[in-house]
Amino acid sequence: MSENFNIDDISNLASIELSEEEKAKLQKDLQIILEHVDALKNIDVKDEKIDIHPLSKVLELRKDESKESLKHEDAMMNSPETKDGHFVVPPSIE
Amino acid sequence: MAEKIPSISKINELFQNKEMKPSELFEQVYETASYTESVLHAHLELFYDEGLKLSKESDKRYKKNESLGLLDGIPIAIKDNINIYGYKTTCSSKMLSNYVSPYDATVVTSLKKAGTIFTGKTNLDEFAMGSSTENSAYGPTKNPWNPDFVPGGSSGGSAAVVSAGSAVASLGSDTGGSIRQPASFCGVVGFKPTYGTVSRYGLIAFASSLDQIGPITNTVDDTRIIFNEIQGYDSKDATSITPVYTKLENKKIKVGILKELMQEGVSNESQNEVNKVVNQLREKGHDVTEISLPLTEMALSVYYLIAPAECSANLSRFDGVRYGIREDASTSYEMMNKTRSVGFGEEVKKRILLGTYALSAGYFDEYYGRALKVRSKIITDFKTAFDKVDFILSPTTPTPAFGFGEKTKNPLEMYLSDLCTIPANLAGLPAISIPTGLSENNLPLSVQIMGKPCSDYSLIDFAESIEEMVEFNSSPNLLKENSES
Numbered sequence: 001m002s003e004n005f006n007i008d009d010i011s012n013l014a015s016i017e018l019s020e021e022e023k024a025k026l027q028k029d030l031q032i033i034l035e036h037v038d039a040l041k042n043i044d045v046k047d048e049k050i051d052i053h054p055l056s057k058v059l060e061l062r063k064d065e066s067k068e069s070l071k072h073e074d075a076m077m078n079s080p081e082t083k084d085g086h087f088v089v090p091p092s093i094e
Numbered sequence: 095m096a097e098k099i100p101s102i103s104k105i106n107e108l109f110q111n112k113e114m115k116p117s118e119l120f121e122q123v124y125e126t127a128s129y130t131e132s133v134l135h136a137h138l139e140l141f142y143d144e145g146l147k148l149s150k151e152s153d154k155r156y157k158k159n160e161s162l163g164l165l166d167g168i169p170i171a172i173k174d175n176i177n178i179y180g181y182k183t184t185c186s187s188k189m190l191s192n193y194v195s196p197y198d199a200t201v202v203t204s205l206k207k208a209g210t211i212f213t214g215k216t217n218l219d220e221f222a223m224g225s226s227t228e229n230s231a232y233g234p235t236k237n238p239w240n241p242d243f244v245p246g247g248s249s250g251g252s253a254a255v256v257s258a259g260s261a262v263a264s265l266g267s268d269t270g271g272s273i274r275q276p277a278s279f280c281g282v283v284g285f286k287p288t289y290g291t292v293s294r295y296g297l298i299a300f301a302s303s304l305d306q307i308g309p310i311t312n313t314v315d316d317t318r319i320i321f322n323e324i325q326g327y328d329s330k331d332a333t334s335i336t337p338v339y340t341k342l343e344n345k346k347i348k349v350g351i352l353k354e355l356m357q358e359g360v361s362n363e364s365q366n367e368v369n370k371v372v373n374q375l376r377e378k379g380h381d382v383t384e385i386s387l388p389l390t391e392m393a394l395s396v397y398y399l400i401a402p403a404e405c406s407a408n409l410s411r412f413d414g415v416r417y418g419i420r421e422d423a424s425t426s427y428e429m430m431n432k433t434r435s436v437g438f439g440e441e442v443k444k445r446i447l448l449g450t451y452a453l454s455a456g457y458f459d460e461y462y463g464r465a466l467k468v469r470s471k472i473i474t475d476f477k478t479a480f481d482k483v484d485f486i487l488s489p490t491t492p493t494p495a496f497g498f499g500e501k502t503k504n505p506l507e508m509y510l511s512d513l514c515t516i517p518a519n520l521a522g523l524p525a526i527s528i529p530t531g532l533s534e535n536n537l538p539l540s541v542q543i544m545g546k547p548c549s550d551y552s553l554i555d556f557a558e559s560i561e562e563m564v565e566f567n568s569s570p571n572l573l574k575e576n577s578e579s
Contacts, residue, residue, distance in 0.1 A: 005451060007447070010447050010450050010451050010454070011447060013450050013454060014406060014434075014446050014447055014450040015410075015413070015427075015430045015431050015434055016431065016434045016435055016438065016443055016446065016447070017431040017432055017434070017435035018435065018443070022440070022443070025440070026440075026443065026444055026447060029444055029505045030444065030447060030448055030451075032504065032505060032506055033398055033448060033505055033506065033509075034448075034451075036394070036395060036398070036506055037395040037398055037399055037461070037465075039392065039395050040392060040395050040396065040399075040464050040465060040468055041464075043389070043392060043464075043468050043471070045464055045467035045468060045471070048467040048468075048470055048471060049467075049470055050463070050466040050467060050470060051466070051469065051470045051473055052303060052466075053289075053290070053303065053333055053522075054289045054303065054469075054473060054520070054521055054522025054547075055288070055289060055290055055335060055522050055547050057290060057333065057335055059332050059333065060332065061332075062329055070196060070197060074196035074197070075196065075416075077194070077196055078192070078193050078194060078196070078416065078417035078418070079415065079416050079417060080414060080415075080418075080419070080420035081420070087415050087416060089415055089426045089429065090423055090424060090425050090426050090428075090429050091424070091425055091426065092425065092426045092427070
């Protein structure tokens with residue numbers, strides 16, 4: 001399963017820039033892990049269901065009620081750059 | 095002079111009888127921290143001024159016989175991935191080096207209401223990913239029993255402060271053993287409650303279907319007291335449950351020994367601790383049998399697909415826009431890539447990449463989907479096992495604490511140190527680690543007990559009976575050396 005692992009494609013998908021040195025080290029480590037997890041191929045999982053919650057709890061939405069929540073300025077206080085109550089980012093279109 | 099800290103119940107008795115004030119205890123643990131921290135680096139930040147102020151308010155409550163309960167005035171340390179309003183929560187990452195919490199985690203709110211005093215925030219492997227605290231961006235924590243050895247991880251700081259006496263107890267988080275493994279390495283009690291019984295609101299998420307907050311303490315009774323305060327349904331956590339705890343009526347308890355955790359890959363020293371406890375349990379008339387859950391051997395593989403997959407989704411929020419550091423760049427895309435490159439350490443990058451791959455088009459079914467299905471089979475196997483036994487006993491860790499750098503070359507070697515603890519996270523089970531003895535190298539050894547979901551209180555009761563049986567009373571050299579000086 002793991003022979004198609006391409007570190008450039010995956011780092012691009014994960015939005016993480018890697019140095020050539022990091023790529024070599026991570027490629028090697030990830031190959032070791034992927035070879036290990038390949039053991040799961042031998043388990044018969046046909047017709048097996050999936051449990052997202054380990055106790056099979058059905059996830060509920062909260063009631064649509066207005067409640068006190070985080071203040072706008074508190075939600076913004078950790079941002080590297082804000083203006084007039086908005087987050088500021090570099091241009092998104094090149 | 096350092097003294098071994100009494101249990102929470104005993105401290106409360108001293109407070110009630112006016113034999114000790116909360117502010118005196120706070121000064122004592124702070125004094126201990128002042129000499130242990132230079133060796134251990136277990137706290138990332140100490141809250142002296144705030145702690146002293148709050149402990150003096152607690153003094154007044156006891157003076158007027160108006161204490162808030164057993165935890166009033168008790169100094170507790172908090173792992174630095176749990177939000178406390180107005181203080182930094184760094185997750186031991188460069189990414190969040192400047193992040194100040196704008197709100198309290200639900201567990202923090204509960205402890206504040208109970209009158210707890212926070213000593214500070216404790217060190218961890220970056221974003222709770224690791225088993226030694228060697229992955230902290232702020233440097234590793236050392237083991238109080240021997241600073242040449244790791245304290246375990248990821249809650250290594252939280253375990254070390256309790257072991258060293260610079261806090262009475264602490265909170266950690268456990269995704270694959272991150273409370274129990276460091277508790278075992280540091281000779282203290284570590285408890286991972288049933289998934290969903292303790293709110294995760296305000297815990298910075300690593301792998302949401304596995305993460306669980308729990309206490310690290312000196313005694314099993316201290317664990318009971320803290321769990322009692324932090325457990326319960328929370329509407330702010332969608333995975334929170336309304337627990338209906340089971341009780342054990344029989345005094346004769348059926349214990350299963352998990353065969354797959356008593357074989358090659360687990361040291362003789364770790365296996366011997368289990369055998370020692372088994373002999374004592376049999377002498378007390380309990381029914382002990384070997385059980386086999388073959389899929390337990392797949393738990394590590396399942397975990398290293400599910401946890402990275404969830405982590406890659408959870409950590410996508412760190413993009414340099416809303417919080418954390420930001421690297422300058424001419425476009426948003428470039429800014430995010432550079433910020434995540436500089437902000438995350440190697441292990442975090444590794445797990446994000448692994449998770450991204452497992453979730454990517456064409457591989458989802460083969461990796462993440464398959465891992466979820468095997469997880470379901472493991473859950474079913476545990477359900478079947480708990481029809482036959484009340485509790486499952488195993489070593490907590492395959493070996494006692496290891497040396498710095500010993501397991502950093504091959505990722506699997508480090509991951510294998512969580513071999514015995516991961517199954518409980520996959521199945522959502524409550525599990526507790528209690529110290530039982532010392533290794534040849536004078537390092538702590540422990541056993542782990544797992545129970546069925548929502549058996550938390552009966553599991554704690556059973557663990558307490560084992561604690562009384564094994565009489566582990568040793569303390570780390572660091573504490574002894576300073577007591578003798």
